[in-house]
Amino acid sequence: MRVAVIGAGSWATALAVLLSRNGKEVTMWARRQQQIEEMLEYRENRSYLPGVSLPPQLRLTADLELALADAEAVVLGVPSHAVRETIKRVAGFLKPQQHRLIVNTAKGLEEGSFLRLSQVIASELPDVFRDKIVVLSGPSHAEEVGREIPTAVVAAAAKRETAEAAQDLFMSPAFRVYTNPDVVGVELGGALKNIIALCTGISDGLGFGDNTKAALMTRGLAEIARLGSSLGAQPLTFAGLAGVGDLIVTCTSLHSRNRRAGILIGQGKKLEEALAEIKMVVEGVRTCKVARSLAQNLGVSMPITEQAYQVLFAGADPREGVARLMQRGKTHEMEEVVLNQHW
Numbered sequence: 001m002r003v004a005v006i007g008a009g010s011w012a013t014a015l016a017v018l019l020s021r022n023g024k025e026v027t028m029w030a031r032r033q034q035q036i037e038e039m040l041e042y043r044e045n046r047s048y049l050p051g052v053s054l055p056p057q058l059r060l061t062a063d064l065e066l067a068l069a070d071a072e073a074v075v076l077g078v079p080s081h082a083v084r085e086t087i088k089r090v091a092g093f094l095k096p097q098q099h100r101l102i103v104n105t106a107k108g109l110e111e112g113s114f115l116r117l118s119q120v121i122a123s124e125l126p127d128v129f130r131d132k133i134v135v136l137s138g139p140s141h142a143e144e145v146g147r148e149i150p151t152a153v154v155a156a157a158a159k160r161e162t163a164e165a166a167q168d169l170f171m172s173p174a175f176r177v178y179t180n181p182d183v184v185g186v187e188l189g190g191a192l193k194n195i196i197a198l199c200t201g202i203s204d205g206l207g208f209g210d211n212t213k214a215a216l217m218t219r220g221l222a223e224i225a226r227l228g229s230s231l232g233a234q235p236l237t238f239a240g241l242a243g244v245g246d247l248i249v250t251c252t253s254l255h256s257r258n259r260r261a262g263i264l265i266g267q268g269k270k271l272e273e274a275l276a277e278i279k280m281v282v283e284g285v286r287t288c289k290v291a292r293s294l295a296q297n298l299g300v301s302m303p304i305t306e307q308a309y310q311v312l313f314a315g316a317d318p319r320e321g322v323a324r325l326m327q328r329g330k331t332h333e334m335e336e337v338v339l340n341q342h343w
């Protein structure tokens with residue numbers, strides 16, 4: 001299968017390399033010609049994925065039409081805020097008979113519309129492409145995928161054959177792909193865990209310990225599942241790779257951009273300073289804003305997200321944010337379930 005990978009950041013590059021190693025004919029598109037020249041010169045994406053060689057057969061271009069010309073699968077690897085403008089441009093070159101798979105790999109929610117990214121993509125494409133949209137998510141840092149470190153992810157689509165087509169495309173000895181019909185849950189798990197990763201980073205930056213991290217991750221998962229379920233996700237999806245799996249990797253890995261940004265904020269840096277230092281996209285920042293508004297609109301309780309919002313956007317002291325979480329009114333661990341069933 002011929003594949004166009006749209007974007008040339010760390011994740012797009014790792015996936016383009018993986019697909020090339022899988023024997024696919026891959027063309028990777030970057031919007032800046034200068035980045036293409038750098039990658040052509042060094043056969044390496046030194047800015048976003050240093051140390052990983054680009055296979056000789058991987059084609060590189062800044063010409064979007066050329067990238068899509070003979071592709072059958074399109075893999076979108078741009079950050080969430082760029083998904084709409086990018087798919088709008090891509091749409092102009094898509095042909096229903098030829099382009100059989102549209103895979104989104106970004107993790108986020110659209111600001112303003114509150115849409116999941118597969119919904120953003122669907123809204124910009126003719127209806128004939130609806131069943132071809134797949135979401136790829138799960139615990140998968142580019143730095144490790146680029147080095148063929150064993151990784152397992154999820155491909156979610158409304159139609160089983162579509163998810164299986166993505167499974168066949170990406171599956172390799174070091175990259176295992178499961179399918180899941182719960183597109184809503186898989187997308188929300190991937191987007192919302194970034195907020196919690198920022199928080200565990202902040203906790204680490206403040207010098208708190210493993211207990212704090214475990215508490216944030218577990219209670220973070222509870223609020224992810226609460227918002228997710230209220231938006232139509234299957235609760236069990238959050239116990240899978242796109243839920244707790246991605247939460248674990250992002251909250252504990254030093255590769256995580258979200259966690260690293262959080263550490264800097266916990267150490268006293270302003271949000272802008274932290275983002276400038278990380279250089280790559282820190283999706284949890286935008287997602288925090290969107291998730292907080294969504295939770296407020298739906299009447300869903302998300303206390304950790306609320307404190308993250310206060311710290312990121314309202315100038316709250318992170319230490320006070322932690323204190324407010326610890327000293328909230330008393331509650332039951334599984335209020336919705338246990339209170340209805342036993343008490």
Ligand SMILES: NC(=O)C1=CN([C@@H]2O[C@H](COP(=O)(O)OP(=O)(O)OC[C@H]3O[C@@H](n4cnc5c(N)ncnc54)[C@H](O)[C@@H]3O)[C@@H](O)[C@H]2O)C=CC1
Pocket residue numbers: 007008009010011012031048077078079080081082085086105106107108140141142143279280281283
């Ligand atoms: N890096 C990782 O390990 C993983 C990242 N992701 C997701 O993939 C998405 C991309 O993340 P990364 O590759 O880490 O980001 P990155 O910061 O490494 O690269 C972002 C790339 O997008 C380009 N870009 C920025 N604005 C653009 C625009 N308006 N139009 C076109 N291109 C634009 C940048 O020039 C850069 O090449 C995010 O949603 C992230 O959550 C998902 C799984 C793993």
Ligand SMILES: O=C(CO)COP(=O)(O)O
Pocket residue numbers: 107138139140141194197246249250255256257258259281282283
């Ligand atoms: O989603 C990711 C890993 O699965 C990437 O997380 P970060 O953006 O925090 O690095």
